[in-house]
Amino acid sequence: MLKEVGKVVVGREEETELLLVSLLARGHTLIEGVPGVSKTMLAKAFSKCLGLAFKRVQFTPDMLPLDIVGGFIFNMKSREFEFRRGPVFTNILLADEINRAPPKVQSALLESMQELQVTIEGYTEKLQSPFMVIATENPLEFQGVYPLPEGQLDRFMVKLKLDYPPASVESAIIRRNLSEMDLEVVKQVVSSDELTAMLKGVQDVRVSDEILEYLAKIASETRTDQRIDLGASPRAMIHLVHSARAAAYLSGREYVIPDDIKRLSTYVLTHRIKLDQSSALRDQRLDVDTVIREVMDRVRPPR
Amino acid sequence: MPLEDLLALNLLIPLDVVIYLSLIIGVFLTWRRAGKPRIEDPVLAFALLEKSLQKAFPDLPAGFTLREALSLAERLRLKVDWGRVQLALERYEAFRYGGATLPEKVQEEVLRLAAILPRGVRVDGH
Numbered sequence: 001m002l003k004e005v006g007k008v009v010v011g012r013e014e015e016t017e018l019l020l021v022s023l024l025a026r027g028h029t030l031i032e033g034v035p036g037v038s039k040t041m042l043a044k045a046f047s048k049c050l051g052l053a054f055k056r057v058q059f060t061p062d063m064l065p066l067d068i069v070g071g072f073i074f075n076m077k078s079r080e081f082e083f084r085r086g087p088v089f090t091n092i093l094l095a096d097e098i099n100r101a102p103p104k105v106q107s108a109l110l111e112s113m114q115e116l117q118v119t120i121e122g123y124t125e126k127l128q129s130p131f132m133v134i135a136t137e138n139p140l141e142f143q144g145v146y147p148l149p150e151g152q153l154d155r156f157m158v159k160l161k162l163d164y165p166p167a168s169v170e171s172a173i174i175r176r177n178l179s180e181m182d183l184e185v186v187k188q189v190v191s192s193d194e195l196t197a198m199l200k201g202v203q204d205v206r207v208s209d210e211i212l213e214y215l216a217k218i219a220s221e222t223r224t225d226q227r228i229d230l231g232a233s234p235r236a237m238i239h240l241v242h243s244a245r246a247a248a249y250l251s252g253r254e255y256v257i258p259d260d261i262k263r264l265s266t267y268v269l270t271h272r273i274k275l276d277q278s279s280a281l282r283d284q285r286l287d288v289d290t291v292i293r294e295v296m297d298r299v300r301p302p303r
Numbered sequence: 304m305p306l307e308d309l310l311a312l313n314l315l316i317p318l319d320v321v322i323y324l325s326l327i328i329g330v331f332l333t334w335r336r337a338g339k340p341r342i343e344d345p346v347l348a349f350a351l352l353e354k355s356l357q358k359a360f361p362d363l364p365a366g367f368t369l370r371e372a373l374s375l376a377e378r379l380r381l382k383v384d385w386g387r388v389q390l391a392l393e394r395y396e397a398f399r400y401g402g403a404t405l406p407e408k409v410q411e412e413v414l415r416l417a418a419i420l421p422r423g424v425r426v427d428g429h
Contacts, residue, residue: 208400255401297364
């Protein structure tokens with residue numbers, strides 16, 4: 001799969017694997033990155049590899065919830081209201097620049113992410129399975145954006161930061177783009193049955209009591225660290241353990257080990273933890289990733 | 304002395320040699336075994352390895368995992384069969400976190416590593 005995605009997106013193996021982890025753990029992913037770092041291409045290639053239905057929505061300030069979840073439209077012929085499905089009825093939805101849409105639209109989407117169904121005027125329709133939102137946001141934009149509040153950020157299982165690639169990778173990207181990039185070169189490598197089996201396999205991955213205690217200690221440490229204003233929520237820890245199960249499954253293990261938790265902690269916790277403003281002002285270099293790494297360094301894992 | 308008695312006496316000499324030799328070998332083998340670390344329980348073996356790793360890399364944070372510490376130890380290029388250490392670790396993890404049966408006799412290389420790890424190595428390898 002990494003090879004197939006690598007045909008059109010260079011140097012994003014880790015991110016591709018984390019997208020798969022998120023999908024297998026039935027989570028959603030938030031990608032933060034400046035324009036032009038292959039966010040859209042990565043999402044497209046990823047869904048094509050898995051043979052999943054894919055839709056992309058460019059979020060704008062004038063959007064309505066109807067544009068995402070759909071709504072009832074009056075049919076002049078039958079003289080009845082008919083439910084017209086919105087782009088959310090797909091397997092993988094790329095919500096491009098999610099923070100450009102007003103909060104009403106964001107919350108309509110996030111509700112679908114949580115409930116895996118859409119309810120409009122008492123009519124409920126389930127979403128397709130698997131369903132995954134890959135939302136993107138540009139970290140450098142401050143005007144005309146509606147930042148996602150903490151409660152909504154918490155719905156995303158994983159946050160990936162797509163930085164500019166290193167020079168060696170960048171030259172490979174430019175070389176590959178000398179001829180026109182075509183998504184047709186990406187082949188489906190996982191069948192529908194295989195994906196179903198993978199989703200089921202993740203459910204069977206064992207999490208020992210020691211690992212659960214380790215998770216509880218991490219959560220507690222994030223809540224008592226003086227530099228953190230808002231620590232990890234119980235939902236964050238649930239997302240962490242689910243993603244660790246998916247990572248363990250992809251590593252060929254039937255059990256979670258402390259290394260799975262440590263590896264995924266940055267990706268799962270970074271967007272949920274809010275630093276204390278005075279600590280951030282005292283130490284300009286202090287960032288959430290560093291604080292999470294230090295927390296993980298302090299908490300003794302089972303050995 | 305009658306000939307029969309003389310023959311019996313001569314037969315006793317090699318018998319004595321065999322008895323004393325087996326006694327000496329037995330004492331030597333017991334002494335050698337006592338010199339080697341012998342821990343049958345893999346949990347204790349890995350606890351011993353953990354202590355040795357902490358002494359080898361005193362800069363390791365409290366939150367280190369065995370895999371992380373072993374990847375640092377691997378860089379020291381010690382004469383250890385890393386394949387067997389890896390296998391032992393995987394079986395130990397399967398027992399510890401996966402509910403597999405307690406592995407037997409996979410910890411010999413782990414004990415060997417615990418015994419030869421140097422002390423006071425900085426995490427960057429110096």
